[in-house]
Amino acid sequence: MNPAKSFLKAISSLRLTVILFALSMVLILAGTLAQTNSGIWTVVDQYFRSIYVAIPFQLFIPRKVATIPGVFPFPGGLTLGVLLFVNLLAAHLVRFKLTWKRSGIILSHAGVLLLLVGEFVTGAFAKEGNMSIVEGGTANYVEDIRTSELAIIDPSGSSDDLVVVIPQSFLEDSGVISNSLLPFDIAVVRWMGNSGLLGPMQQKPPGLPTATAGRGLQISAAPLPAANGVDGNTIDVPSAYVTLTKAGKSLGTHLVSVHPQVGTQEVTVDGKVYLIELRFERHYKPYSIKLIDFRHDKFVGTEMARNFSSHVQLTDPTRRVDREVYISMNQPLRYAGETFYQSSFMQGDKGTILQVVRNPGWLIPYISCSLVTLGLLVHFGIRLTASIRRKLA
Amino acid sequence: MNPIRFLPWLTLTLVLLFVGRIASEAMRSHDQPGKMPYDALGRLLVSDGGRTKPLDTFARSSLLKLNGRQTYEVDGKKRPAIEWLMEVWGDPEAAESRQVFRIDHPDVLAVIGVSQQDRTRFSWKEISPHFPEIVKQAELAFAVTRKKQDPFQRHITDLYNKLSEYATIRDFRKPYVVAPFAPGEEWAPLINQEGTALAEGESAKAIRSIIVALAAKPGESQRLDDLTKAVADYESAIAAKLPSDDRAAGLEVIFNRSAPFSQTSALYVLAFILGCAGLLIRPLSPDRWSIGFTKSASMVLIVSFAIHTVGLIARIYLQGRPPVTNLYSSAVFIGWACIPIALLGEWLTRSGLLQLIASLIGFATLIVAHNLGQSGDTMEMMQAVLDTNFWLATHVVVVTIGYSATFLAGFLACLYALGGVLTPLLKGEPMKALPRMIYGVICFASITSFVGTVLGGIWADQSWGRFWGWDPKENGAAMIVVWNLLILHARWGGMIKDRGVAALAIVGNIVTAWSWFGTNMLGVGLHSYGFMDSAVFWIVAFALSQLAVMGVALVPTDKWKSLTLSEPRP
Numbered sequence: 001m002n003p004a005k006s007f008l009k010a011i012s013s014l015r016l017t018v019i020l021f022a023l024s025m026v027l028i029l030a031g032t033l034a035q036t037n038s039g040i041w042t043v044v045d046q047y048f049r050s051i052y053v054a055i056p057f058q059l060f061i062p063r064k065v066a067t068i069p070g071v072f073p074f075p076g077g078l079t080l081g082v083l084l085f086v087n088l089l090a091a092h093l094v095r096f097k098l099t100w101k102r103s104g105i106i107l108s109h110a111g112v113l114l115l116l117v118g119e120f121v122t123g124a125f126a127k128e129g130n131m132s133i134v135e136g137g138t139a140n141y142v143e144d145i146r147t148s149e150l151a152i153i154d155p156s157g158s159s160d161d162l163v164v165v166i167p168q169s170f171l172e173d174s175g176v177i178s179n180s181l182l183p184f185d186i187a188v189v190r191w192m193g194n195s196g197l198l199g200p201m202q203q204k205p206p207g208l209p210t211a212t213a214g215r216g217l218q219i220s221a222a223p224l225p226a227a228n229g230v231d232g233n234t235i236d237v238p239s240a241y242v243t244l245t246k247a248g249k250s251l252g253t254h255l256v257s258v259h260p261q262v263g264t265q266e267v268t269v270d271g272k273v274y275l276i277e278l279r280f281e282r283h284y285k286p287y288s289i290k291l292i293d294f295r296h297d298k299f300v301g302t303e304m305a306r307n308f309s310s311h312v313q314l315t316d317p318t319r320r321v322d323r324e325v326y327i328s329m330n331q332p333l334r335y336a337g338e339t340f341y342q343s344s345f346m347q348g349d350k351g352t353i354l355q356v357v358r359n360p361g362w363l364i365p366y367i368s369c370s371l372v373t374l375g376l377l378v379h380f381g382i383r384l385t386a387s388i389r390r391k392l393a
Numbered sequence: 394m395n396p397i398r399f400l401p402w403l404t405l406t407l408v409l410l411f412v413g414r415i416a417s418e419a420m421r422s423h424d425q426p427g428k429m430p431y432d433a434l435g436r437l438l439v440s441d442g443g444r445t446k447p448l449d450t451f452a453r454s455s456l457l458k459l460n461g462r463q464t465y466e467v468d469g470k471k472r473p474a475i476e477w478l479m480e481v482w483g484d485p486e487a488a489e490s491r492q493v494f495r496i497d498h499p500d501v502l503a504v505i506g507v508s509q510q511d512r513t514r515f516s517w518k519e520i521s522p523h524f525p526e527i528v529k530q531a532e533l534a535f536a537v538t539r540k541k542q543d544p545f546q547r548h549i550t551d552l553y554n555k556l557s558e559y560a561t562i563r564d565f566r567k568p569y570v571v572a573p574f575a576p577g578e579e580w581a582p583l584i585n586q587e588g589t590a591l592a593e594g595e596s597a598k599a600i601r602s603i604i605v606a607l608a609a610k611p612g613e614s615q616r617l618d619d620l621t622k623a624v625a626d627y628e629s630a631i632a633a634k635l636p637s638d639d640r641a642a643g644l645e646v647i648f649n650r651s652a653p654f655s656q657t658s659a660l661y662v663l664a665f666i667l668g669c670a671g672l673l674i675r676p677l678s679p680d681r682w683s684i685g686f687t688k689s690a691s692m693v694l695i696v697s698f699a700i701h702t703v704g705l706i707a708r709i710y711l712q713g714r715p716p717v718t719n720l721y722s723s724a725v726f727i728g729w730a731c732i733p734i735a736l737l738g739e740w741l742t743r744s745g746l747l748q749l750i751a752s753l754i755g756f757a758t759l760i761v762a763h764n765l766g767q768s769g770d771t772m773e774m775m776q777a778v779l780d781t782n783f784w785l786a787t788h789v790v791v792v793t794i795g796y797s798a799t800f801l802a803g804f805l806a807c808l809y810a811l812g813g814v815l816t817p818l819l820k821g822e823p824m825k826a827l828p829r830m831i832y833g834v835i836c837f838a839s840i841t842s843f844v845g846t847v848l849g850g851i852w853a854d855q856s857w858g859r860f861w862g863w864d865p866k867e868n869g870a871a872m873i874v875v876w877n878l879l880i881l882h883a884r885w886g887g888m889i890k891d892r893g894v895a896a897l898a899i900v901g902n903i904v905t906a907w908s909w910f911g912t913n914m915l916g917v918g919l920h921s922y923g924f925m926d927s928a929v930f931w932i933v934a935f936a937l938s939q940l941a942v943m944g945v946a947l948v949p950t951d952k953w954k955s956l957t958l959s960e961p962r963p
Binding site: 013014015017018021022024025028029031032035040043044047048118119122128298299300301302304306329330332339341343355356357359362365366369372373376377380383384387388391 | 440441442443444567568569579580582741774784833836837839840843844847850851852854855856857858859860861862863864865868869871872875876878879882883885886888904907912
């Protein structure tokens with residue numbers, strides 16, 4: 001047999017399929033257990049959308065029982081997905097036979113291929129963000145709650161603010177950020193990917209910088225491990241200590257944080273007032289959404305939510321849209337390639353939090369699942385009727 | 394004529410008599426003149442946890458929370474929960490001496506000054522001198538999140554919660570007893586949080602007169618007459634104003650009293666015993682004896698399944714929801730869904746084996762359900778995101794059927810391995826039929842678990858815009874799908890044969906148990922609605938037992954007692 005043929009045979013073999021299934025089982029189990037230590041998004045990136053992953057042995061043994069150091073390398077979800085895809089495609093190329101008896105298998109396998117493609121498209125292109133709107137307020141941007149940005153705002157303009165934003169990646173590698181657009185240089189003294197705020201009376205852990213100006217005089221921030229979803233906090237709250245300097249003269253070390261208690265702070269440079277704030281990264285949209293009313297119904301005599309719903313006004317001059325919409329649990333709004341879901345609400349029911357998802361591949365799973373289901377029903381239906389017919393004969 | 398031919402019909406008659414007796418007892422009113430009208434009181438409509446229900450249900454679930462049982466003991470005799478609740482309201486002082494607070498942790502017992510553990514139930518009167526210490530310990534423990542609490546901290550906070558629950562009920566702040574008679578009204582408690590009396594409407598007055606009659610001491614017969622009349626008046630007022638809720642409450646009382654799922658589990662045991670008898674005597678006795686027992690087992694199984702179905706339908710009607718709404722109901726449903734699949738297989742093969750497994754699974758899942766239902770009302774209201782009958786009816790039901798089928802295949806494989814290796818009982822036809830059934834059920838499990846998982850993805854896409862989120866519960870479901878597909882593909886590729894399929898199907902039990910419970914224990918993800926702490930032990934024990942059975946399945950075929958050399962090896 002020539003080498004190309006034997007390679008094709010190996011890559012299309014059922015043996016490989018079974019091995020890949022077994023490896024997937026281990027990967028999914030590890031990726032589930034890993035969620036007790038790290039946030040779901042970290043796990044998804046590390047385990048399910050990666051080429052390879054280093055799995056700690058400790059995952060499989062509770063710490064109470066034994067402490068085991070070390071990791072073992074394992075193929076990641078991307079590798080396994082691509083291999084399954086190739087394996088399946090090759091199998092049909094090599095053993096392709098279009099018969100009535102095999103029609104179910106072909107249909108469902110086509111669906112599986114599409115499912116793998118769908119997950120790949122989602123991983124590569126889907127964007128998720130949040131839109132928080134207070135009652136009566138309007139929002140025209142989506143926040144990416146997985147990353148933040150430092151905004152320096154010049155509010156002196158008559159109609160628009162002049163805003164310069166520094167992405168999180170710049171803040172993470174502490175150094176001095178200077179740019180002609182910025183009214184001052186920014187030195188990142190300490191970056192905290194996730195943090196908790198401490199009041200003035202609370203003991204600060206040692207080794208943290210001290211703010212010399214702004215809100216940080218009353219509140220300080222201490223680093224926390226990345227949110228893991230187990231303790232109910234699924235969102236990282238980044239904070240940073242930054243020292244602002246203008247022409248070598250310090251304007252003080254400020255605490256900035258996405259925590260609302262810190263918020264926007266004023267910095268005066270040569271008599272001119274600027275605002276600075278650390279906020280979740282914003283993506284501005286051509287449309288805006290006004291929250292007319294937010295409802296949070298509870299079951300009688302309990303604190304248990306019965307329903308959340310947002311009554312909003314959707315306005316988009318670019319598409320000549322101006323209408324009222326109700327968004328509630330299990331009833332999202334699909335608009336302009338994005339989908340708006342009722343996700344959460346602000347403290348005291350003061351406003352709504354919508355999850356905004358743009359996923360160009362959102363329809364793929366629907367198609368692929370119909371294909372697989374149809375295929376399986378056809379295949380096993382043929383088998384079952386045959387077996388019942390034998391029985392009755 | 395052989396008398397054994399009548400055995401199935403005799404069994405059927407006896408079982409039906411037993412069922413009929415329970416049903417008629419549950420439907421009959423036991424109230425008599427000159428006695429407390431407990432049945433009428435239990436029938437009254439109240440609202441608790443956002444759901445309208447009969448007072449009987451409230452009494453049962455409250456007592457279950459405090460006492461771990463739906464009954465309590467008075468002078469060594471079991472009494473129903475409604476009597477306890479009526480005493481709490483009518484004669485609080487007497488109720489304080491009832492030993493209804495279950496405490497089992499030795500360190501918590503030490504807090505209430507008990508050094509020797511000769512009993513686990515204590516009365517309010519016994520506990521009350523230790524309130525300051527209990528409050529102090531509970532406050533220390535409440536500062537720690539539930540997951541990080543040690544066993545003592547958990548038990549002391551449990552005790553604290555039980556005591557405050559009791560006080561809330563005693564002080565008429567719970568359940569909400571004042572029915573909304575006027576339009577725009579909502580259910581309300583008799584006394585609000587601040588301790589002031591609320592509501593002056595018709596229903597509030599009626600409730601007060603019932604309470605007054607309950608509490609009245611002198612003139613025993615007069616008091617009972619007043620009470621009976623007050624209850625009857627209020628009941629007819631409710632029936633007029635809230636007719637559909639009231640009808641449901643009547644049915645729910647019957648449901649509570651007849652306890653269909655406990656009766657069913659008893660019948661499953663009976664079916665199992667009869668089925669075993671049929672199999673065991675097969676090698677020893679004439680065929681018809683064996684068939685007589687096997688047929689009797691089928692009869693009992695069918696009756697049991699019918700009651701199981703009626704119970705499920707009653708729950709669906711009472712809750713206004715599809716059958717699976719929480720972990721408890723998933724257990725009830727998994728057992729139920731296995732039975733028809735197994736009966737179909739039984740009809741196809743006539744082996745007497747599938748019904749054995751069906752009755753075993755029916756019993757085991759109802760035991761699991763019983764243990765899951767210990768936290769109170771099993772028809773609790775649902776979180777907003779789960780508040781959709783469409784997805785509950787499709788995704789949850791189909792995926793639960795997938796779980797059922799995977800379990801069924803796993804238990805059939807256990808039977809195949811244990812029976813085939815250790816006993817000669819499966820010789821001949823069963824050794825050929827079982828692998829076919831296991832394979833068929835795995836095919837069915839693959840379809841249902843796949844479709845169910847995908848429907849879940851579609852629900853997720855509709856609710857929070859993510860078809861697949863790699864959430865632990867989703868991953869668990871995916872593992873079941875992948876595992877079933879692995880078995881099928883390995884078999885199609887000729888890598889494994891009957892024995893290998895069986896060994897892998899047994900592992901499928903572990904995968905399913907992990908997906909069903911294990912992922913909830915992690916306490917992460919959007920699906921972790923059923924976090925439990927004590928079940929970890931049972932899951933680990935179950936997994937180990939399955940590994941042991943799989944080890945048995947891996948014994949070389951020439952050591953299998955049910956395989957003789959003359960027969961082809963699997």
